Amino acid sequence: MSAVPRRTLAVLGIAALLGVSACAETSPEPATGAAEQAWTWTDDRGKKISLPKRPERVVAQSGAAAALWDFGVRPVGVFGPHKLKGGGRDPEVGEVDITAVESIGNVWGEFNVEKYASLQPDLLVAGMYQKNTLWYVPDESLDAVDQIAPTVGVQLSGKPLTAVIEQYGKLAAALGADPGAPAVAEARRRFDAASAALKDLAARKPDLKVMVVTATPDALYVAYKPDHPDIAYWADLGLNIVSPERPTEGEGGFWEVLSWENADKYDADVILVDARAQSMKIGEMAEKPTWAKLPAVKAGQLYPWHAAERYSHLGYAKVIEELVSALEKARDDVVA
Template sequence: MIAPSRRGFLSALAGGGALLALAACGASGSADPGGEARASGSAQGGGAFEFTDDRGKKVSLPAKPTRIVAQSAAAAALWDFGVRPIAVFGPHKLKDGGPDPEVGNVDISTVESLGNVWGEFNVEKYASLRPELLVSGMYLDDQLWYVPEKSKDKIEALAPTIGIRLTGKPLEQIIGKYEELARALGADTDAPEVAQAKERFEAAAAKLPELAEKGLRIMAMSGLPENMYVVAPKDHAAMDFVRGKGLDVVVPEKPDEGGFYETLSWENADKYPADVILYDARAQSMKLEEMMKKPTFADLPAVKAGQVYPWRAKERFSYLGHANMLEELIANLEKAKPGIA
């Protein structure tokens, strides 16, 4: 099988189909389309707004926007900093009706849905909401995540857009950019809940160098029925962060064109010895029990030892989101034993 391109794999990662399983518009929330985004501890809407995004694009408005629409992961980050979008697009509702992990703490019953899967974006509904600002992350240069290429021009004509780069920058800088945006929107980013989350994040980060002394060799991966994908840490901010703190994270020898992963056949699942395997826990990815049906995966030392733990591949870029991720990772690694690979 030919390895997917960077764009193709990212699309697959976002989608729900089969290369399509890794890489119906969601039901509307109960939010009033005439409602406003809110920023805690602020008189949002007062004063001018100015922000330069990671495309170098400067957005200047005479007043702070209150009608904010965001891709689900961006909405989750902004929510943790006190900003309340009026609508979301991208994964936010699971088949059982519960919130998708990608949307974090966003109350999906209070926001409008413009689309729940890759390629869906209800432009007519978006227009009816009278948006004042759209926010999305970016994995590729100048491409807003989950904004369909076919309707990009129509979408961008309706309201200014802001893109925040999610790769090629340190984790703290990405979180800091969302914090800066939330502050520009009028949120109180010094609020007690934000300060507490930042303290948790910093405390967890401080534990990593000591944990690294255990000598665990760690591999992060995703799975599709045809192939497994070994994570290239430099293209995943959280993995790059923990590696920078001294943890021994596998770096694939031959990442695919464009980066992010090295594609391996399941027959070569043992290419990189590891004491611990972190598997992609997103709803779109193969479940652990499905991967266990692959004999070469089930036979790996880490799998046999039960040292296989979830990797939160799409955790939102806020202090709270990554405090949760690091605390879970630390708890799992503390009970793992080195030297089994």
């Protein structure tokens, strides 16, 4: 899900992304009421936060900030990928106005604790791929971060896509956003319509085989469907996903790791390729002989996979709409 494979990128000094976990129940109390009222929240670590009033100054990891923004929350600071080298907005931060928020760090391992403290935050929010591990909060900064303000973790793996989206919606409502706002309602309608369109396409093209991959110079990573909420959701809608029987041991789930010599283990009509900025590009992969020989590659049926999309109805409505548009024109007879 959710860079190139998460653990691999940690080794490469980019990011760690792998992890599995069960999720804990949450209970926003209260979801409505004045900001002066006491506020409690139990996050996906089972950690209960109790504050004398509703948090107003929220700092969030870029993916969490993007999801909360779509639900109506406006963080004061972000950390994690949000600004590209040219100064533009990184897709991972969604619709967040990066000129209106303070940057605490933009890459893996970068978290300016002093600047974080200067924002006088009431709350920090981050997703979690690994159990109880806040995404993009460096281990060496955890103690200092915990002393400045409470933290909320939202589990991103081991849960259905819609459950993760709904969790962010509940948190946003608890933080004072209006769950019935026109933009929020329209995003939900758009998500439902896109999902229905994908379900219809899958029914019309049952033989269309779709594989999802990411890569490093040393290996091709084939997505293990059950560990990716988005891919599992597409499969639930009927899309024929090519998935390994099990992930590679020692990788923490998410992927079967193939050497480039064995990159032709699976055949697919369509390949969705990790579109993140730090991932291996299709042009680079084309230099690998086994990749160039894959049926989907020869057929030119390669489309982006937005592996770090924010968990909101708006975010995934756009993803699914793009996926439907690509698959509508894809041939389903590339492989037998």
